Amino acid sequence: MNAVKDVKVKNKSKSPGGSKNPIVRSFDKWKAWIYLLPAIILLLIFTVWPIINTLRMSMLVNYNPMKAVGGATFKFGFENFTKVVSYPKFKQVLGTTMLLCVTTVPISTMLALIISVCLNAIKPFKRFLQTIFFLPYVTNSIAIGMVFAAMFNIVGSFLGSSNEAIQSAGIINNMLGFFTGNKDFYINWINAGSSYTSNIIVMIIYIVWNALPFKILILLGGLQSVNKQYYEAAKVDGTSRVRTFWRITVPMLSPMIAYVVITGFIGGFKEYSSIVGIFGDSMGPAGDAGRLNTMVGFIYDAIDSNAGRASAAALILFGIILIVTLINLWVSKKRVHY
Amino acid sequence: MKVVLQNLTKIFPSRNKKSKEEVVAVNDFDFEIPDGKLVGLLGPSGCGKSTTLYMISGLQKPTSGRIFFGEDDVTDLPPEKRGIGLVFQNYALYPHMTVKQNILFPLQNLKGADKMTKEDMIKQAYEAAKLVQIDNLMDRKPNELSGGQQQRVAIARALVKMPRVLLLDEPLSNLDARLRLQTREEIRRIQRETKITTVFVTHDQEEAMSISDVIVVMKLGVVQQIGAPQDVYDSPENLFVAKFLGTPPINVFTGRVEAEKLYIGDAAVLDVPGVKDSEKVFVGVRPEGFIINENGPLECRIFGVDVMGRDVSVVSTHEASLNPTVRSIIDADNRPAPGAETVRFLLKPHKVFLFDGETEKRIYF
Numbered sequence: 001m002n003a004v005k006d007v008k009v010k011n012k013s014k015s016p017g018g019s020k021n022p023i024v025r026s027f028d029k030w031k032a033w034i035y036l037l038p039a040i041i042l043l044l045i046f047t048v049w050p051i052i053n054t055l056r057m058s059m060l061v062n063y064n065p066m067k068a069v070g071g072a073t074f075k076f077g078f079e080n081f082t083k084v085v086s087y088p089k090f091k092q093v094l095g096t097t098m099l100l101c102v103t104t105v106p107i108s109t110m111l112a113l114i115i116s117v118c119l120n121a122i123k124p125f126k127r128f129l130q131t132i133f134f135l136p137y138v139t140n141s142i143a144i145g146m147v148f149a150a151m152f153n154i155v156g157s158f159l160g161s162s163n164e165a166i167q168s169a170g171i172i173n174n175m176l177g178f179f180t181g182n183k184d185f186y187i188n189w190i191n192a193g194s195s196y197t198s199n200i201i202v203m204i205i206y207i208v209w210n211a212l213p214f215k216i217l218i219l220l221g222g223l224q225s226v227n228k229q230y231y232e233a234a235k236v237d238g239t240s241r242v243r244t245f246w247r248i249t250v251p252m253l254s255p256m257i258a259y260v261v262i263t264g265f266i267g268g269f270k271e272y273s274s275i276v277g278i279f280g281d282s283m284g285p286a287g288d289a290g291r292l293n294t295m296v297g298f299i300y301d302a303i304d305s306n307a308g309r310a311s312a313a314a315l316i317l318f319g320i321i322l323i324v325t326l327i328n329l330w331v332s333k334k335r336v337h338y
Numbered sequence: 339m340k341v342v343l344q345n346l347t348k349i350f351p352s353r354n355k356k357s358k359e360e361v362v363a364v365n366d367f368d369f370e371i372p373d374g375k376l377v378g379l380l381g382p383s384g385c386g387k388s389t390t391l392y393m394i395s396g397l398q399k400p401t402s403g404r405i406f407f408g409e410d411d412v413t414d415l416p417p418e419k420r421g422i423g424l425v426f427q428n429y430a431l432y433p434h435m436t437v438k439q440n441i442l443f444p445l446q447n448l449k450g451a452d453k454m455t456k457e458d459m460i461k462q463a464y465e466a467a468k469l470v471q472i473d474n475l476m477d478r479k480p481n482e483l484s485g486g487q488q489q490r491v492a493i494a495r496a497l498v499k500m501p502r503v504l505l506l507d508e509p510l511s512n513l514d515a516r517l518r519l520q521t522r523e524e525i526r527r528i529q530r531e532t533k534i535t536t537v538f539v540t541h542d543q544e545e546a547m548s549i550s551d552v553i554v555v556m557k558l559g560v561v562q563q564i565g566a567p568q569d570v571y572d573s574p575e576n577l578f579v580a581k582f583l584g585t586p587p588i589n590v591f592t593g594r595v596e597a598e599k600l601y602i603g604d605a606a607v608l609d610v611p612g613v614k615d616s617e618k619v620f621v622g623v624r625p626e627g628f629i630i631n632e633n634g635p636l637e638c639r640i641f642g643v644d645v646m647g648r649d650v651s652v653v654s655t656h657e658a659s660l661n662p663t664v665r666s667i668i669d670a671d672n673r674p675a676p677g678a679e680t681v682r683f684l685l686k687p688h689k690v691f692l693f694d695g696e697t698e699k700r701i702y703f
Contacts, residue, residue, distance in 0.1 A: 229430035232397055237444035237499075238418030247443075251434040337434035 054311045063308030080312035089290075090313070093298040100203060100294070101268035108208040109261055112215035117249065119216070120223045130220065137213035145277015148206045152189035152278075190278060192286040199285060199292055207274050211267070215260045222256035223249070251337050258332035262325055269321050272296035295320075339408050339502040339535050341371040341394065346403035348389050348559075363389040365559040367403070371552070374533045376526065378550035378567075380543055382582070386559040387539045388507055394537060395424050395505050407502055418447075420503075423496030423534075427508040429488045431480040437491050438476040441466055444499045466498040469528060486517045493528065504529070506538035510545055522549050543583050547571065555579050572688075577698035580622045580691055586651070586667070590660040591621040592695075600692065603658045605635040608685055610692065610703040618695030620660075625651070627689025628666035630674060634682035638664050640674060654681055 027034075057063045058081070060074035068074070084090055119129055136144060155168045169177065173186045188194040189202050230252065234244045250257070271294050275283055284291035293301070295317045302310035346367040352359045364386040371377050379387035392398040394405060396417035404413045412420045431440050441463040445454055454462070467473040470490040480488055489509065496504055509525060510518045526549045529536045540546050546553045547567040555562040555570065555578075563575045574580035580588050591602045595616045599606040602621060628636075630652075638654035641663055650673045652666045666683065668674075674681045692701040 227428075227430065229426045229428065230432060233424070233426060233430040233432075233495075234443075235397065236395060236417045236422065236424045237495075238447045238449075239443075240447070240449075243447065248432065251432075254434075 054314055057308050058311035058315050060308050062306055063311070064305075065307055074308070080306075080308045081316070084309050084312045084316065089293075090298065093293045093295055096200075096292055097269055097271060097294045099200060100207060100271050101265055103200075103204050104207040104211060105261060105264040105268055107204065108211040108215055109257065109264065111208065112212050112219055112260065113250075113253070113257070115212070116216045116219040116223055117245070119220055133216050134213045136210055137217070141210055141273050142277045144210060145206065145274060148202070148209075149190060149278045152202050154186070154188065154191050190285055192288075194285050196291060199279075202278060203275065203292065206278060207268075207271065210274060211264060215264070218256050218260050219253060222253045226252045254332070254336040258328070258336045262328045262332075265324050265328060266321055269317060269324070270296050272300070340373040341503055341535055341537070342404075342406040343367050343369045343371075343390070343394070344404040344406070346390065346393060346405065347401050348386070348393060348398065349401040362559050364393070364400075367561055369554065369561070369564060371535060371537060374535055375551040376529045376536045376538070376549060378546035378553045379537065379539045379556060380546040380553050380582070381541065381556035381562075383541055384558070385556040387541075387554075387556050389559075390556075391505050391507055391537060391539045394503065395422050396420050397424075421499070421501050423499065423501035423504045425489075425492045425496045425504075425506045425509055427511060429480075429492040429512075431488055431491055431495070433480050436477050436479055437467070437472065437483070438463060440480070440491055441476075441495050441498050444495060448499075463494075463498055466494040469497065469531065470494045470524070484517075485513050486521055489513065489521055490524070493525070497528070497532065497534070501534060504532075504534045504536040506536065508539055508541070510540070510542070518545070525549060544585055547583065555582060557582075573700075574622070574691060575700050577620050577622065577693040580693070584624060586625050586665045587661070588622045588624055588691075589664045589666070591623070591656065591658045592660065593619050593621040593658065595619055595692075600690075602636060603656070605637065607635045608687060608690055613692065613701055613703045616695065616701075619701065620693040620695060620698065622691040622693065623685055624689040625665050625667040627686045628652075628668065629684040629686065630668055630672050630681060631684040632682055634684040636683040636685065637680055638683065640678055640681050643673060645670075652681060 059076055059078070061077050061079045063074050063080075064072075115133065119126065119133065122129070151171045152173075153168075153170050154173065169186055170189070172189065177186060187198055189198050226249070230248055231244065234248055239247070275292050275294060275297065279285060279292060282289035283293040283297050290297075295313070299310050299313045299317070302313060346364055347362070348364040350361040350363055352361070367386075367390060379390055381387045389398060393400050396412070396415060396419075400413065404411055406412065407420065417424075432443065435443065438460075442459055445459040445462060448454060464473055464476075467476060470493050472487060472490045472494060475483060475487060475491075480491065483491065489512075493506075493509075506525070510521055513521055522545055525536075525538070538550075550567055552564065553567050553570055554564045557578050563570050563579045570579065571583050574583065577590070581590065593600055593602040593607075595601070595610060595613050597615065598609060598611050598613060600608040600610045600613075600619070600621065607621075636656070638656045641653045641655050644651040644653060646667075648670060649667050650670050652668055652674060654664045654666070655662075656664050692703060693699060694701055
């Protein structure tokens with residue numbers, strides 16, 4: 001505050017008469033810009049230029065930076081976009097990405113809502129439990145992925161053959177076996193020969209688990225800022241718990257829920273490292289590499305061979321995220337009570 | 339519906355685990371609120387008045403004692419089963435609902451045999467809204483209303499279920515001075531029209547005096563005095579009550595009683611028949627209890643004269659006064675001569691209260 005005041009006072013004292021020194025006078029004029037300059041330069045180099053360059057590359061057919069350095073020129077046009085869209089692989093990665101988005105965002109939001117309401121309701125060990133629920137957020141997602149992979153991984157040959165020798169079926173399968181008492185219920189989650197569905201289930205569990213802490217943090221913060229008198233008023237009026245949740249808690253939290261859903265979708269469309277965490281760079285179980293590839297993975301794959309198409313794919317992803325976010329905002333305008 | 343509070347006590351356990359210091363918020367409150375009356379719980383902050391209200395509402399459980407609504411023991415009933423309407427200090431209107439939805443909300447919660455049809459609900463909501471004169475604002479959101487209008491919505495929401503008891507927690511504290519006057523008349527009118535037994539909490543003695551049928555003065559969890567506002571004002575039972583009621587506040591002097599005469603300083607100001615000799619008593623004199631008289635026994639140094647139109651307020655000082663100044667209200671015709679440095683007062687006996695120097699209890703004479 002004081003600093004702001006000082007600057008204002010100084011400006012006032014100098015501007016009417018003007019400083020006698022022209023250098024000081026022009027410095028005053030450009031002061032704000034000079035202060036902003038370091039940040040502006042960095043943003044221009046590392047954010048603005050790459051965006052412009054992506055746009056440029058996407059318009060240059062089959063652009064390849066190596067060839068460009070070698071002096072090659074590229075035709076201008078929209079061919080990169082049409083090529084990318086017509087790839088069967090593109091449709092596949094778009095499908096996987098969308099599938100992960102539309103499943104994990106609602107599931108994780110609902111779970112986070114329930115957990116944060118519960119966390120807010122209990123008194124003993126509140127801090128301790130909050131810390132525990134927040135732990136995944138500060139843990140490296142690749143490390144979590146490796147632990148998850150170990151939980152679902154089967155070491156040794158899996159069923160099917162007569163001389164099967166499972167050394168470890170992973171915690172999840174062991175639990176399934178424990179509750180069903182039958183090893184036939186073991187599921188091939190992520191190993192060679194596993195089905196797409198089981199792969200996706202593993203990914204959903206992992207992504208939801210990974211997404212929970214941030215959402216819980218936001219929603220819990222929102223819950224704690226809701227005036228308790230609303231609940232007392234509801235109690236006096238004889239409102240049931242379920243009705244209190246839907247008619248009071250959810251509307252009161254709606255700004256936070258909207259925020260969590262919008263950022264969830266944006267993050268969901270950029271899903272990549274979670275899949276690397278479980279399946280590695282191959283983006284799929286052994287023998288079926290690339291099966292779980294996502295939009296971001298697709299872009300990364302394309303960069304080396306054809307930067308033009310990678311740029312086009314990146315812009316398409318940008319467009320999709322933009323549209324989804326606009327839809328989200330449009331819906332929240334009707335449903336969110338600020 | 340009369341409300342009976344029987345030995346009501348609320349003890350909050352100490353927050354700090356090391357010191358076992360408990361907070362006795364309400365101590366042995368015994369009181370019967372007559373049917374259809376407006377009762378004001380009055381006291382400074384922390385006196386337990388809100389806790390009492392919340393115990394009547396059921397939001398807080400008493401540590402001991404019972405609460406009856408009529409003949410029903412409601413002590414162990416949850417708030418929703420008691421049939422109360424509660425208006426919160428900050429109204430607690432649901433911000434995402436319109437006025438109409440807010441008022442309908444309690445009705446929509448009704449279950450089983452009490453369940454109402456949509457038409458009945460809307461009809462009843464409009465009736466409640468008409469009672470508080472907000473039926474033209476039904477489609478607004480709370481944040482589009484003024485403070486006074488929000489207050490009315492809160493009252494309508496509390497009334498819509500036809501509660502047996504209406505409870506108001508500091509209903510006027512969030513309103514500006516003018517609206518406060520208007521709203522307290524409104525509350526009085528609504529209470530008279532509905533005849534619902536109403537309890538309200540306030541720290542503003544003027545507010546409590548002006549609209550209550552009965553006021554309950556509390557201090558540190560202990561009831562000090564219960565009675566009709568005028569009675570409590572005219573005959574306070576102890577120094578605290580005397581000091582708490584009245585604007586301008588009562589003037590308190592230290593004095594002594596000798597041979598049935600009351601002395602303030604060296605002057606014998608009043609005959610107090612039947613009062614035992616005492617080295618130290620507190621003397622409370624209401625501002626309207628002074629008469630200017632050149633032979634009056636109590637001499638004060640004039641500090642200033644505030645003109646208020648019909649009356650003047652003579653601000654003076656006296657060394658035995660516990661207040662920084664002695665404030666007396668005098669008919670404008672009898673005001674002290676301009677430039678006078680001292681003024682002499684006679685005291686009206688029925689405006690003078692004696693209190694024991696130790697216990698601060700009233701000494702009657």
